[in-house]
Amino acid sequence: MLEGLVKDGSLKWLLGKRSYFDEELEEMENSPSAGKNWISEISPVANLVVRRCSKILKISPSELQESFNQEASDSMKHPSQYARNFLEYCSFKALSLSTQMTGYLFDKTVRRLTFNMMLAWETPAAASQPITNKVDEDVSVGLEAFCRIAPAIPIIADVIISEHLFEVLSSSTCGRLQFPTYDKYLSGLERAIRKMKSNSESSLLSSIRSSRGEKILEIDGTVTTQPVLEHVGISAWPGRLILTDHSLYFEAHRVVSYEKPKIYDLSDDLKQVVKPELTGPWGTRLFDKAVLYSSVSLSEPAVFEFPELKGHARRDYWLAIIREILNVHKFISKYRMKGVARDEAIWKAVLGILRLQAIQDINSSIDIQYDTLLMFNVCDQLPGGDLILETLANMSNLRASDRENDTRAGSGMYSISASDMVSNLGFVFGTNPNNSNESRIAVGEVSVGEMSSLERAVKESKNNYKKVVSAQATVEGVKVDGIDTNLAVMKELLFPLNELRKSLQSLADWDDPWKSTGFCLLFSYIIYRGWVGYAVALVLMFFSAFMMITRYFSRDNPVSEVKVAVPPPMNTMEQLLAVQNAVSQAEQVIQDGNIILLKLRGLFLSIFPQATEKLASALLSTALILAFLPSKYIALLVFLEIFTKYSPLRKASTERWTRRLREWWFSIPAAPVILERDKEEKKKK
Structure with missing residues (x-):
């Protein structure tokens, strides 16, 4: 059977270059137990993936199948879903063990295995159409396969942002992800991790960071050609900006060193605001290249400018990552997360920033929407994002102390958590280096054969977002000029x-x-x-x-459009005159409103005693009526007064009383107003 598959070219795409699959094929072909270890329900590609998983787990494919049949529910073993669910089971189980090795992400074998898991996920069943006549570099995977397998390794992707990440990675390959691009992305992740580890282990701000075990995520302003400017009044000071998983630090440049760092704590509840800002020389607002940070602990906001010749991508990147750290701490504070659950949330934000750095590293020319690749920023913007965060908090509060969760996590029915994976990349987990496995979160965000609660929340939110986008498109389509x-x-x-x-x-x-x-x-x-x-x-x-x-x-009929007779076109001068006329009318309305307010001020402050006495008497009478007359009679009197005042019986008296009321109102002078000018304006004049 295997010889036939190799000869007829069904696995030719795997032989384009020498890889570890060649060894698998040769071993399976020559092994006396090849037929026994071949799973008839799944495709050749899936069989090769299962074979690799079995070698990692050190059990045979047939034993893996028996284990799945015992642990899986009847719905998971339904013939229409059996192959894919069995493949996911083997994949999650093998990845759970593989990622326990230190430096697993740097292992080329693990990288290729994860990609081939996605390939097998697309064609899992024996009846699936095999991929033929393609070399290794041409094979690609689609969105669904990526979003299903990649989040099983939280450092590679996350359930919330996996779709956006796939769109960025496959933007140059027509919506399909090829292995060279995927491998470059993982290499970028490797470099980002090493950079963060190197910075975090350096002496940079060590005395300040050590108390909370802060990890340095990004540094900018060390190169003289790309400074970071802090704006203080009308002055701007160059310096170095440092972001950790808890705080933002700015060190102003001295001649040969840096001044004492200013600390902006993102983890405290200080009603902080981070937003884009305009800056320029001498306090002018010309360039959209800065980030404004404000909190109740600051007397005035801090403004950091990121100068660049073209665009404001550098500022947008920093704005996004600062907001991500701020949002994760708001999330922690809102759901009162402590211990391991708190560390897990912080690591999710950190991994999101590392993924963003990896994307920038492999292709700086890609136009990236930074917020869409950071999960807490995404949840802050998506409709129903609060429900996603609530679901995430509930999942993160699970503990491995529950025996049932321990069993399910170890069985391979679930992917593993971010904290488990990060700890095997050489980082200390959380602030306590002595955390035991029992204190870790037991399961991840993806489960075999079903959608997790987080996946359901994300899917519902994205469906709502699509409706919002569609509705907004109609809004943009009906806007007219003039x-x-x-x-x-x-x-x-x-x-x-x-x-x-x-x-x-x-x-x-x-x-x-x-x-x-x-x-x-x-x-x-x-x-x-x-x-x-x-x-x-x-x-x-x-x-x-x-x-x-x-x-x-109207179910079968399209929505009727609004037909509007377009007025004759106006030239530029006519449009200017129309605007001037509208401004004049608005000014007149404001003047009339001021006159009414000034007259009322005069009445209430008894500047005009006779008019004030009449108004006070009218208000007193109204108050007595409201106090002693039932509300339905008051409503009836008001209705009859308004509706019958122009009836034949009352028309003459109404006109007479209206005239007297108008004359009384016009006889009331307006309260005096004195306009005082600023001293600076007087000097200019």
Whole structure:
């Protein structure tokens, strides 16, 4: 069987270059137990992956299959899903053991194995179409396979950002990830890890960092051609900016050394804000290349500028990683995480920054949305991101002390946690180097044959995000240019409300006395009987029924578009005049509002005693009515007053009282106003 597969080319793609699979093929072909160790339910590629997993676990493939059959539920062993679930079981179990070796990420064999797990995941069953006539470099994997296998090794990917990471890695290969790119990414991760380890073990800020075991994640400003500038007032001082997993440090340059570092603690609850900022020489706001940090502990915000000739990618990178550390500590504070769960959360943020550095390392020309590759920043922006964090907190609070979790974690039904993997890369886990395995989180975020609670939360959030994006696209599509065109669109959209207003105005003006009388008697009776709530409920029910009927009859018809008659085009001068006219009208409205406020100020402060006495009497009468008259009678009186004032019986008296009220209002002077100018403005003049 194996000879036939090799001869007919089904595994030819694996033989393009000499790899450890060649040894597997030769050994399987020549082994007397080759047929016995061949799993008939899975594909040739999956068999080779299972074979490698069995060698890591030091048990035969058949024994692995027996173990899976005993531990897996009936749903996992359903024929339609058996091959893929068995492959995941073998993969998670082998990865759990492989990653216990120190420096596992630097092992080329482990790298290739993880990629081939993704290949096998795409074609797991025996009936799957084999990949033929391709050399090693041309073989690629898709999004689903990557998002399923890669998060099983938390340092490579995370459930929350795996989709965005895949899009970046496969951007130049038409949405498919090839092994050379994947290997470059892992090499970039290797360099990022070594860099962080080297910086963290150096004497840099050692006396300050040692108390919390802080790890240095990024340093900038050490090269004179790329300084970091701290803005203080109208001055800017060059220096070195350092980010750890707890704090931000800035050391201003001296002649041959650095000044004492300023510490900005990101782990304390200080109502901190980190946002982009504009800077420039002598306090001008010209360049969008800075980060502003503010907190209640600072008298004024700290502003750090990252000068570069083109764009502001350097600033955006620092903005993203500072926010990620700040957001993870907000997450820890919100869910009151302590001990191992707290360390696990911090490591997730740290690994996200390392992945971002690896992406930058392999291809600096890629236009990266930095926030989309950092899980806590993503959750801060995604709809339902708080639910993802809540699920993550619940998962992180699990402990290995539970015997059932210990069994399931060891069985290979779950991937392992970030803390387990990081500890085998040569880092001390958390702040306590004596943490035992029993205190570690038992399971990771991916489980065999089913979606974990975190995966479900992420999927639901991303579906909601797609709806938001789709809705926003329609919003952008209906925006039009020009004041006159926008006014025409608004007029068309408000047409139904305008018609309703005209109808009510006609009833209030008693244009048709019979209709107005009927309307007045009906609503007076409703108010008198206390049925206003029922009337409002009936109106809402009418709108609900209208929408449901409209939805039913328009299921097969597209949504009707709003047709707007475009007004004649305006030239530049006409548009400027229209804007000037609008500004003048706005100014007039503001002036009228100020006059009203000044007159009310004069009335309340008794600057004009006679007018104040009349207003006080009116307010006292209104207060007595509100205090002693039932509310339904007050509502009835207000309705009758408003609705019958232009009826034939009251029209003359209404006009007379309106005139007297206007004359009284116009007779009230406005309170005096004195405009005081600043001393600097007086000097300039």
